[in-house]
Amino acid sequence: MTNFPIDKIRQDFPILQRKVNGKPLVYLDNAATSQTPKQVIDCIVEYYSLYNANIHRGVHTLSQEATDAYEAAREKIRVHFNAKHPEEIIFTSGTTEGINLVAHGFSKRLKKGDEVIVSALEHHSNIVPWQMMCEETGAKLKVLPMLPSGDLDMKAYADLVNANTKLVFVNHISNALGTINPIKEIIEKAKSVGAAVLIDGAQAAPHIKADVQALDVDFYVVSAHKMCGPTGVGVLYGKKTWLEKLDPYQGGGEMIDQVRFEQTTYAGLPHKFEAGTPNICGGIAFGAAIDYMNTIGFEAIAQYEHDLLVKATQALLEIDGLKIYGTAKEKTSVISFNIEGIHPYDIGTIVDKLGIAVRTGHHCAQPIMDYYEIPGTVRASFAFYNTFEEVEALVQAVKKAKEMLS
Numbered sequence: 001m002t003n004f005p006i007d008k009i010r011q012d013f014p015i016l017q018r019k020v021n022g023k024p025l026v027y028l029d030n031a032a033t034s035q036t037p038k039q040v041i042d043c044i045v046e047y048y049s050l051y052n053a054n055i056h057r058g059v060h061t062l063s064q065e066a067t068d069a070y071e072a073a074r075e076k077i078r079v080h081f082n083a084k085h086p087e088e089i090i091f092t093s094g095t096t097e098g099i100n101l102v103a104h105g106f107s108k109r110l111k112k113g114d115e116v117i118v119s120a121l122e123h124h125s126n127i128v129p130w131q132m133m134c135e136e137t138g139a140k141l142k143v144l145p146m147l148p149s150g151d152l153d154m155k156a157y158a159d160l161v162n163a164n165t166k167l168v169f170v171n172h173i174s175n176a177l178g179t180i181n182p183i184k185e186i187i188e189k190a191k192s193v194g195a196a197v198l199i200d201g202a203q204a205a206p207h208i209k210a211d212v213q214a215l216d217v218d219f220y221v222v223s224a225h226k227m228c229g230p231t232g233v234g235v236l237y238g239k240k241t242w243l244e245k246l247d248p249y250q251g252g253g254e255m256i257d258q259v260r261f262e263q264t265t266y267a268g269l270p271h272k273f274e275a276g277t278p279n280i281c282g283g284i285a286f287g288a289a290i291d292y293m294n295t296i297g298f299e300a301i302a303q304y305e306h307d308l309l310v311k312a313t314q315a316l317l318e319i320d321g322l323k324i325y326g327t328a329k330e331k332t333s334v335i336s337f338n339i340e341g342i343h344p345y346d347i348g349t350i351v352d353k354l355g356i357a358v359r360t361g362h363h364c365a366q367p368i369m370d371y372y373e374i375p376g377t378v379r380a381s382f383a384f385y386n387t388f389e390e391v392e393a394l395v396q397a398v399k400k401a402k403e404m405l406s
């Protein structure tokens with residue numbers, strides 16, 4: 001893409017100016033966490049400098065300003081994901097908490113004989129809470145298998161779904177391989193038997209603007225820190241009808257209507273699920289991050305990142321003995337690879353010496369590594385603020401690592 005304003009964008013990210021081991025930082029670990037533009041940093045500084053206060057309970061000016069900003073952020077997030085009602089947007093500490101909240105709610109609703117379906121491509125945070133739920137309820141966990149390309153086996157899915165299926169949970173995009181899953185099809189099939197669907201959108205949110213009403217999804221979870229926001233905050237979108245049915249996840253302040261020692265009644269949505277003082281500044285900064293990404297535009301971002309992916313894939317495959325895991329036709333800018341005979345960790349260590357940040361290991365997705373029978377991969381994941389020069393730097397560094405290690 002020729003007209004993508006990459007130089008201007010890079011100036012928004014102070015961290016991209018720094019050096020690592022004497023070399024300019026090349027940050028290619030965006031699937032683990034994204035970097036933060038100064039618009040979001042400024043928003044955080046402004047909050048603590050001007051109107052830091054607890055929300056929803058004070059009549060004083062600062063408390064009202066903080067409450068207004070927090071609720072305005074909720075509204076921005078609602079608009080971004082096209083939720084119907086603001087109370088369908090629940091602030092959480094991130095994707096992991098959002099999934100645990102829903103799993104907790106379902107642990108009161110499922111029983112022996114019920115079935116739930118997880119995909120083979122999941123992050124541990126979309127596996128373990130459900131295993132805990134199954135242990136508690138006696139529901140059966142079934143696995144939607146993957147194919148060697150890193151695509152889900154949709155034929156097998158059709159056979160797994162039946163009248164006992166109560167819940168399906170799949171990620172929108174795999175953090176380990178970059179596969180974009182056919183969630184529309186997955187949701188439709190689940191609906192045909194009346195099952196609910198939770199989509200883990202953590203990895204999709206930085207690349208794709210999901211429309212929860214068009215998808216007709218029951219739950220969609222994201223983390224702010226993967227999309228230019230701060231760590232420790234995220235949201236759970238839940239259909240109002242579901243959120244009204246599920247029990248609260250935590251008890252405490254904010255989530256109550258009346259507290260008596262004999263009995264407590266709960267607050268309405270969204271407060272029922274927002275016990276205690278939330279990450280107020282984080283929520284507001286999440287709104288700022290969404291504003292920032294929307295000024296660049298998700299279509300432009302997707303196109304630019306796709307070009308980076310194509311370039312990097314071609315160049316890396318020219319290295320002898322290099323194998324890429326995850327070759328789905330629909331994928332985002334994640335490249336998981338290994339070089340024959342070399343441990344991924346050793347490659348990661350050498351490229352770090354050259355200023356390049358990549359991730360090595362199982363990427364919180366051990367079942368995928370087991371499927372390929374490997375201990376892990378080197379993962380380079382690109383964001384819209386990366387450049388073609390950085391792709392070249394990665395390729396040269398990997399070549400150098402290969403020379404040193406073989």
Ligand SMILES: *Cc1c(COP(=O)(O)O)cnc(C)c1O
Pocket residue numbers: 031032093094095096097123125126171173174175200201202203223225226
């Ligand atoms: C990052 C990630 C998570 C976990 O997000 P947290 O912010 O650590 O809660 C879950 N699923 C996917 C696909 C991810 O990429």
